[in-house]
Amino acid sequence: MENRNGEASNNNNNARLAIMELANMISVPMSLNAVVRLKVADAIWEGGSNAPLSPTEILAKISGSEGGGGAGGGDAENLQRILRMLTSYDVFAEHIVDDGPQRRYSLTEVGKTLVTDKNGLSYGSYILQHHQDALMSAWTMVDEAVNDSSTEPFAKANGEPAYNYYGKKPEMNNLMLNAMSGVSVPFMKAILESYNGFQGVKTLVDVGGSGGDCLKMILEKHQSIQLGINFDLPEVVEKAPKIPRKLDHTCI
Template sequence: MESKNSIAAKYQPAAEEEALTLLKLATLFTVPASLTALIRLGVIDILAAAQDTAAMEMCRTRRFHSASQIVSHPKFTPLSPFTAVDSAASALDRLLRLVAAHGLLDSISTTTGCHAYSIYRISNHLVQPSETSTASIAPFFTLVHDPVLLRCFDHMEQAVMSTEVSPFYRKYKTDFFSYASKDPQFNNLFNMGMVSHSDFLMSALLRIYHGFDGLTSIVDVGGGIGVCCSKILARYPQLKAINFDLQHVIASAPRYDGVEHISGDMFVAIPKADAVFMKWILHDWDDERCIQILKNCLAAIPEKGKIIVVDIIVEDEVERTSESCVAYQLDVMMLAYTGGGRERTKQELNDIALSSGFRRVRFACKVHGMTVMELFKSPV
């Protein structure tokens, strides 16, 4: 007969893994918080500048920097006169090793006993955007970890217990977009975050999706400051492109060759074009308002026109893939920030499209976890 100790030993590894999983989840917020701090401090830029991109592509030796070397770098965010360099380096090393443990940096131990760090290819997308950098998603990290948004998660149980208003509305006594229109600093942060994600996404989307072929004009509804339009025109210069958004957004839009900025309200009317493009718009709104937007889109296009929707799709069954986790996480963000917005299933999006008067829906492709779908006015 087995002793109690031997029986307990059989279950110990599983119990240990469960305990570690729970502790990892409880403290998981430290990873994006640390990564955002490294971006703001200029650490990722310093590590990236030290590398030979061509050499990295060929898997050659990379250069590693210790926290002390980074703190002493001229491009490191200046320390306070009261900050000891050794103390700052010690604290920085603790952030670096956490991020490295999650696979976003490489690390080695030096002969002096300290750690040194280098970037992987994935880290290049966290370099602050510039004329020479690859598509950067760093401003998006900064946006989603801004205190204005993080405060909405202080009491997420309220989103379950009282569904009448979002946690964002409860916190700021106004809706998300009205808040942005009254806070220029946050509005700029939001615009730059959306720019970085659009820049990151559109390069890949335009390589995979060819639904702009044959069009002569397009309007980007909720297009922010016009990055998607500029990317589309770079590939399809024959197009006439309209970037359409609220006045306070258009006010800060730069000039792009071939792009006309028009301000207005998508719930009232949308400029006419062969096709309407919408990225990350429908997920901001409840079904009723999505239908209202789509009806206005329907009125803006000709009989053979179409709507190109780029949005997250949630699978019918709960899955544990990275793609599904991204969808669920964004869905909870919509729960926190909007009054009825959500990520939807294929069936839910299909139902909304048909209820708006569209005759046919085609799910064209996926890129970076987002689905490109086409809504047609004509059944054929």
Template sequence: MEDETLESRNQARLAILELTNMISVPMCLHAIVRLNVPDAIWQGGSNAPLSASQILTRVLPSGDPHNLQRILRLLTTYGVFAEHLLTDPSSDQVLRKYSLTDIGKTLVTDADGLSYGAYVLQHYQEELMTAWPLVHEAVVDSTTEPFVKANGEPAYSYYGKKPEMNDLMQRAMSGVSVPFMKAILNGYNGFDGVQRLVDVGGSAGDCLRMILQKHTNIKEGINFDLPEVVAKAPNIPGVTHVGGDMFKSVPDGDAIFMKWVLTTWTDEECKLIMKNCYNALPVGGKMIACEPVLPKESDNSLRTRALLEGDIFVMTIYRAKGKHRTEEEFRQLGLSAGFPHLRAFYIDHFYTVLEFQK
């Protein structure tokens, strides 16, 4: 029988309690975004430490400062906030104030109205939350993802019928895409020499706009997505919005770009998408896919955890057999679609640039 006084047993009990109660973390993250706490602290760059009461005077004067402080304390332990302990000379009581860390700053709304806040809100909508108790169903029956079992239809078609959900999805993707694209454009030169670039699944065209601004050699950009998506896309100089179905065909181009497209589809669906891209390219042309790439071995690093957590999100919400893949798995998909060459550029810690050349 185990000696429960041993340090290893104490640590094991702590660990399982933390794992069980870990839902508190994303829900508290959701709460501070809903309450607009990051913007209240940031205040145009001052980032001055504020108490829970001071934060509430800026976002919700009628709110409960004690309960907000409890949320702030938890998120401090995960590096979202920095805690500053001060002593009130009049009462000798400890006063807790909070400022934003680099992690917390990702939730601050920028000049374009973007942040990772929409990504947080998108993940925890009621319809998505109802799918999570059914994760085990992805093992029992992998033909249907838990989101469908909870809501009756696939996520993308569901979003299409719910304008608010679809708008939030677009803002979430834009909020994630912009900082990622800045990193890629500073560290990847694969767009040099391209004259006609096709963005498959380009949504509102944010990524394409940024690429064209940096690479003036590109004379024509094609933003390719579902007709109902591109119908709402804004006018962008140099960009033509084209509606269609990537499972049927893809517009021709010198290069084809896509971000977080392949991960939400099965292997067979990916082969079909990639084959259509192959057919749309000239010899020497390339398909540039930005996807989460899993490490070969599992470990407890922040990067590996983020990638594996994202993998389960895809399995639960978008496709039971959609998945994050290893570099070798992407290589094999490329070969099956006709691409003989693959180069991987690990510039961003979450998305890897995968360059498939025809």
């Protein structure tokens, strides 16, 4: 009987801890948001070195960069707290050193997705796009989707549907385009290494093609395609770069 009571008590404790962890899960995306804004991944990567750095060393690299820690240098202790927490989610690798209280941090394979490539792309824009104020305010109204499903939470929070809202906010629209490019380009590169389904295609339409990055990559690999059409919203097509070689941007 005593063992059963002890087991029940442990289960209850685990349940309480589990719900507390779920309640605090916002700390993960918000910490990701912070390291993207601070450009921590680029500071550690530094052209491919990925040498483990202490928070103080990271701050020294980002303090003078655009969007970095600023002239004040930043707070190394608070940065270390963020890095240690994200280490538990395999974004960073932690290295213990003997010469001081600070740990050193390098990028894992997950963390490397936040490094800006030669085209200015990374998964960082995807993180920032998902945590803009307008979208975060919509998440607080998810219960309203149950109480009254006639209007989506985003529209209730911001006065209009998401794509209408983004279309009137150039910086938000640009961030969304960068986010889509940052996510889609690596996947399309992997697809084109093994997928041969575009062979023999003469006209290719990418519905919701955003900036046209994927379509451009397909056309470059499959020269037999005579026409590529990027089919998207007017404000998206307007921002899409022109691609020389039989590519048409078409509005929905």
